[in-house]
Amino acid sequence: MNGEKSAWQRFLASDFFYDFKRSPVTIVSFVIVVTLILMAILADLVAPTNPFDPGSLNLMNGFTPPMEPNAFTGETFLLGTDDQGRDLLSAIIYGLRVSLFVGLTAVILAMFIGVSLGLLAGYRGGWVDAVIMRIADIQVTFPSILIAVLIFGVARGLLPPDLRDELAITVLIVAIGLSEWVPFARTVRGTTMVEKEKEYVQAARLIGLGSSQIMVRHILPNVLSPVLVIATITLALAIIAEATLSFLGVGAPPTEPSLGTLIRIGQDFLFSGEWWILLFPAVTLLALALSVNLLGDWLRDTLNPRLK
Amino acid sequence: MDEFIRIEHLNQRFDLSEPWLARMIYRRPKKFLDAVDDVSFGIERGKTYALVGESGSGKSTIARMAVGLLTPTGGRVLIDGQDLHDGSLSVAEQRRIRQRLQMVFQSPYASLNPRWRVGSILAEPLRVFRLVDGPQAEQARVHELLEQVGLSASDARRFPHEFSGGQRQRISIARALASKPDFIVCDEPTSALDVSVQAQVLNLLKQLQRDLGLTYLFITHDLAVVRVMAHRIGVLKSGKLVEEQATEKLIESPQSDYTRMLIRSAPRIHRAAS
Structure with a gap:
């Protein structure tokens, strides 16, 4: 029918893009998210200085307010500097990179665990289902941040001290990933239970395909669209969880500060008048989490035909 | 008898x-x-x-x-x-x-995986039962099956939702025929x-x-x-x-x-x- 149209033209003509164009909030969120992601990826090019390079730091530059020349060195910083003379804008850009990296990989981990367990529970049913879903039920009765702290604490205890800082980011990812898998598992289980009764699954069983092949090749592609929505919303949660953990001091190490670490540092100076050290990382985190969340909400509404 | x-x-x-x-x-x-x-x-x-x-x-x-x-x-x-x-x-x-042994199902809407192209749907039994050697033979057999049920070979590239109920039932029949059942x-x-x-x-x-x-x-x-x-x-x-x-x-x-x-x-x- 529209064979001569390119994929891009079809996308521009789709309901999906039409919905997107009609929602200014979504467009703004999308622009913010894309800008922040690009900044994080291109941090080396975008950031004025490298905040992790101790050689470029000058302690005399400490506590420079935004847009004002430093009293000693005369240098000016767009967003000011922190106590060690680190340019805040650069620190935020690099912190964004850590936050986004941890958030994204944690969501991918949570998605992998949740989708696998959900598929298994939904397809097998019986006691497999009962065991997996009861574990999920127990887990949601704890706040996920508590679970993350618990996993983080256990992992730190098990790791040799010299590896702790090196593996802190990995541990953080595992902790957040393990604490956010439940919504994925529940949704996928529900859709799987519907899909497995459909006749195309019977047809696959008829030619003698095994359960794992049916789950992965036939059912999985049909349960993924709600997963996309949950992944987006969970991304916002994971970024906030990372910031919370880092704020509590159990997350990203000071050598690799994330937005949460920057907020924790800034909070020490809030009442002594250096407001900018706290404010700018916090606003960045807020903008990122809010935009991702709004995008997720829009995606959920758009992909759910019953809400139209 | x-x-x-x-x-x-x-x-x-x-x-x-x-x-x-x-x-x-x-x-x-x-x-x-x-x-x-x-x-x-x-x-x-x-x-x-x-x-x-x-x-x-x-x-x-x-x-x-x-x-x-x-x-x-x-x-x-x-x-x-x-x-x-x-x-x-x-x-x-x-x-x-x-x-x-094969089966043709009741609902032409639920019996074909909506995310698979018709060609893959028909090729699956061929692969599972190792009835063809190589992609060319597979494609030839898929086209033959489609023509056998009154559809055209080019339909292999399309998705099930692009077909009417009757056409989908034909695809179902073609899938059932793929493994050469009795x-x-x-x-x-x-x-x-x-x-x-x-x-x-x-x-x-x-x-x-x-x-x-x-x-x-x-x-x-x-x-x-x-x-x-x-x-x-x-x-x-x-x-x-x-x-x-x-x-x-x-x-x-x-x-x-x-x-x-x-x-x-x-x-x-x-x-x-x-």
Whole structure:
């Protein structure tokens, strides 16, 4: 029918893009998210200085307010500097990179665990289902941040001290990933239970395909669209969880500060008048989490035909 | 009489009991439903046997046991004398038997995976049973199958949602044919289609039976369809076979009250018979 149209033209003509164009909030969120992601990826090019390079730091530059020349060195910083003379804008850009990296990989981990367990529970049913879903039920009765702290604490205890800082980011990812898998598992289980009764699954069983092949090749592609929505919303949660953990001091190490670490540092100076050290990382985190969340909400509404 | 499939004293009992804990607390006994109760019949090679009956009479349950999707709780399904549900068969033997049995499903909307292209849907049985060597042979066979059911080779690149109900049922039939089966169970293959499209699909099934010598087990509640398709008819009621006859004989002189009622309630066939 529209064979001569390119994929891009079809996308521009789709309901999906039409919905997107009609929602200014979504467009703004999308622009913010894309800008922040690009900044994080291109941090080396975008950031004025490298905040992790101790050689470029000058302690005399400490506590420079935004847009004002430093009293000693005369240098000016767009967003000011922190106590060690680190340019805040650069620190935020690099912190964004850590936050986004941890958030994204944690969501991918949570998605992998949740989708696998959900598929298994939904397809097998019986006691497999009962065991997996009861574990999920127990887990949601704890706040996920508590679970993350618990996993983080256990992992730190098990790791040799010299590896702790090196593996802190990995541990953080595992902790957040393990604490956010439940919504994925529940949704996928529900859709799987519907899909497995459909006749195309019977047809696959008829030619003698095994359960794992049916789950992965036939059912999985049909349960993924709600997963996309949950992944987006969970991304916002994971970024906030990372910031919370880092704020509590159990997350990203000071050598690799994330937005949460920057907020924790800034909070020490809030009442002594250096407001900018706290404010700018916090606003960045807020903008990122809010935009991702709004995008997720829009995606959920758009992909759910019953809400139209 | 050369029978392809013989069904002997088939039983299916479903456990409808509440969960164990609820039974213990409320002191309720276990509950069972005999969906299929001591059903026996055979189908001659190259012929069509129709099972008719109201909803819940056990037609589809028998169909699923006949192709091995469901294990009977009693009785046997013999394919060319071999017990389909015999646990002692080797994997290779089971595979060989399974390859000869296929099914066309009721809903043309649920029976094709919506995320797969038609070409992949048809190629899957070819790969699983290793019927073709290499991608070229596979593609050639897929095109051949599509043409066999009256679609065009270029349809292989399209997705199921791009087709109408009748066309999808043709794709379903092509998939069933892919593994070169001898026996196809048609589980109400036309009940979701328009009357005009129904006739086309039925004609296709008949033509394929003539060309390929297929044996059909036809599940339906539509006596008009039965009359066109079936050589023999079995009437099911609450899981029991109440009557079994050659098609014309059953419609002209039904023996049981239940069959008479079924025929009377089918408007088209009633007019034709009177």
